[in-house]
Amino acid sequence: MALLPILKFPDPRLRKKASPVQSVDESTRRLAADMAETMYAAPGIGLAATQVDVHKQVIVIDVSEDKTGLITLINPRIVERDGEQVYEEGCLSVPGIYEKVTRSEHIRVITLSLDGAEHEIEAHGLLAVCIQHEMDHLQGKVFVDHLSQLKQSRIKNRIAKQARESA
Numbered sequence: 001m002a003l004l005p006i007l008k009f010p011d012p013r014l015r016k017k018a019s020p021v022q023s024v025d026e027s028t029r030r031l032a033a034d035m036a037e038t039m040y041a042a043p044g045i046g047l048a049a050t051q052v053d054v055h056k057q058v059i060v061i062d063v064s065e066d067k068t069g070l071i072t073l074i075n076p077r078i079v080e081r082d083g084e085q086v087y088e089e090g091c092l093s094v095p096g097i098y099e100k101v102t103r104s105e106h107i108r109v110i111t112l113s114l115d116g117a118e119h120e121i122e123a124h125g126l127l128a129v130c131i132q133h134e135m136d137h138l139q140g141k142v143f144v145d146h147l148s149q150l151k152q153s154r155i156k157n158r159i160a161k162q163a164r165e166s167a
């Protein structure tokens with residue numbers, strides 16, 4: 001297994017759209033294992049392949065408290081959504097920034113798992129937030145895109161300042 005470097009906002013590679021996985025094979029399973037190791041090491045509760053500069057529709061998530069709830073989503077699609085929730089989100093590609101985002105409270109997702117079989121996942125609360133956040137990454141979208149223009153420009157200024165200070 002390997003730790004993968006995580007792209008940092010505003011890297012333009014975070015804007016690429018991920019392609020569907022054509023066949024779930026050993027290379028997909030290795031990518032998912034490396035992503036899980038990278039997510040746990042960060043530490044985080046989710047990671048999309050886009051964030052490690054691999055533009056395939058692969059996501060890992062673990063919202064459990066004891067790292068026993070790893071799930072891998074391949075080519076996920078949301079087939080039902082309802083309700084609204086507001087959660088203060090973070091992102092490993094936008095370190096140090098936490099902002100409230102409104103998303104669906106409940107979603108139903110059809111996805112492939114690591115054995116290539118199709119599964120349905122019903123998600124509420126934090127798991128639903130995390131799946132929607134990671135699926136945005138696969139579309140080239142970052143959570144700050146949900147914020148007002150004013151908040152986005154403040155965040156860009158803060159990140160530019162952090163980069164100047166660490167240079």
Ligand code: K1U
Nearest residue numbers: 043044045046047089090091092093130133
């Ligand atoms: O996509 C990512 O960059 C991962 C991101 C997922 C996420 C967090 C919160 C709301 C929506 C999506 C993170 O994991 S940020 C780090 C984080 O939330 C966390 C880190 C350590 C312990 C618990 C949470």
Ligand code: ZN
Nearest residue numbers: 090091092093
């Ligand atoms: Zn993120």
